[in-house]
Amino acid sequence: MAGVKKKFAVGSLWFFLGQGVSNIASFIIFAILARLLGPVDFGIVAFASVFIELSRSVALAGLPTALIKDKVWDEDAASTAFWGNIGFSIVLALAVGGGLGYALTGTYGENLDVILAALSVSLVIDAMRATHEAKLQRDFQFKNLAKRTALATTGAGIIGVLLAFAGFGVWALVINRIANSVIQTIIIWQATPWRPRWTFHRDKFVAMFKFGIHLGASAVFGQINRRVPELLAGLIISPVAVGFYKVGGRMVNILFDLTITPMQRTAIAGFSRLEGEEALVRGYRGVTRAVSLVAFPAFYGMAALGRDLVILLFGERWAESGVIMSALALFGGAAAVSYFVQPLLAAAGKTHLASMRSLLTLLSNIIVCLCTAPFGTVVLAIGFAARAYVGVIPTLTLLKKAVGLPPSRVLADVFPTFFAAVIMGLTVYGLRYYVLQDHDRLLSLAMLVPLGAVIYAAVLALFFRKYMRVVWQDLEPLAGPALAKLKGRRPAA
Template structure:
């Protein structure tokens, strides 16, 4: 099967399973939003932004290095696993030590136990990184998509059940943790990697260098997409932050579902093309055109219908969501286009270009977001 055929096959499977999973999640989310209070989402957002920061550092760059490199040895895989164990053990301890200080920063003590519970994610990253890298390298996206569907379905039902049972904030926390555990366990079952970690890293410096730059790129991207929540958590109360978080969540639904799907398939495909010394430029242009053609009507359509959709879907207590949900989607097609540059840079062995791109955008937008949060509430 050619690269183009494998990409199309992968996208079909991932689109189908993502669509099914998203239908269920939307149904569950709109029910849960009617049950929970805005402050529940605000507190979860405070913890989630912190844990997402650490998750970006916890090993995804190493997975990308294994996908991009032409070949590697079993010893190098063991060294990567050793690095994953070391990093994630350190991050678990760090979160436990920093949790009280994070609560002081947000002026919200209820965030502490949520942070403790979400550290389970460090265990799951350690377990699933190598199986994920091998499945993506082999372009077995049908198996990956079915794993994601199963984990999303079960975790959504867990969240709904707990919300109906009156667990409040903890229905979001336990639902999130259940998805992490299910996804890691299923990936290991589909592609078990039976090796022990090795803690000598000399033979894998090139992998760690690539992974390190990729991790810095994640950080720059994360800083950009999270700085608004961090600033809002500091300057706003939980009620206001919850309103903004829900508006952001609704606005980003197409971006969060469409772009990662294309990026996940594009990176190993671009890597294979680059390893064969072929030009990836035509493929990059086609992928970018696809995203723009799809995203403009999606985002502009949502912005136009937000005043009617928000009260219909969320209820009258969420009317304050209408204004931000009408404005945020207008710029997101350009964000989608920008994000598709990353897999092209990385597959061609130039991850530093993606890093520079995100740093420039962050340096421009962060001060503007701070001023807006300070004076625009």
């Protein structure tokens, strides 16, 4: 248990570092492109990308996750998964890049078919590295995965910015995405010596597919869940609305990558090494406590200052995106509870419950977004965030049914950080819009961000000391060795 916990923590750290470097580069590049290009360019590529992301989840079909979960690496099974993913991706690339693009062009723009055709190439490129990524993940080789993310984002971003300066317009964004896939695939192939064999075992494919079909369906439902607002904004309002929504959600996505995604990506490998339902429950609770410690203050702080952040970074023409950002940032609080349920169910071998949960979440998201989209992107974002909190109720019920974890324990695990973050967020919001409303944006942010951190820490220190000792036990495998090294280097008195 301790060894797995340490590997999980170190893997999360490497993923965090990779995402950190990647997000810094990505953010700088995104800000430059947002000032060079307009909502129309961003909107049409974001709208097309919705279909690409959905197709990518279908193409993988849960096969890489089946390889990660197995205790022993099976060469024949890995090769079978590789060729299966390649086959799925080629079929979907032809369907999306050809048929769907042609069907949508007349209504949503004459360039949509060509853009979809170009972006669909990335489906095949991404499938070429899926099995290699599974190999690295199951071996906890997250350092190589981190390097891939950072280098691909930086290299592809530079290409996109140069093309935007050269006047390529929307194609700067398209080529940027394709270049990212190519660079990632090259790095991953170099990072692992594994190579696919020219073999395909039908029985192994069927076994993996039966396991992965639920995870694949869950991934598709999850992608649709995240993309429903963008999809319906494009279909009901306009692709330009997708551009505003995309910019509003950009920094929220970066914050996800820094606070929740690192542990979520390592969770399936970590949970799968735990023996017994009780160990899985302890692992889930520990991860949830650790993530909520950072996620709640980060997201609620962003919600309080969203409009200032967007205008300061992207310009006044994106002001509408600031309100969207504030609404979407509230979603992050619910994610601290719900984002580790899927890896937990997969590790427990209850993938049918994972797919059922994703389907129910998808249906509720569609209903909410259909009702709110006609009123504009801001109302759409508010509805999407509100649905996430309502969705915590069935999630807690499912945890009780699947692994016997009482809802009261989950709520107790996150209440201290939730309470402290709410106090912090309300205080920061009140100061900004009722005390500092006439002050310079940059100066206000420089004062309020550190003040918010102090308020959050003070509330936890005053009211939840016992809770913080429990969280320290969760984080000790990661922080302990680092502190020990620092003490060892301290000169003797």
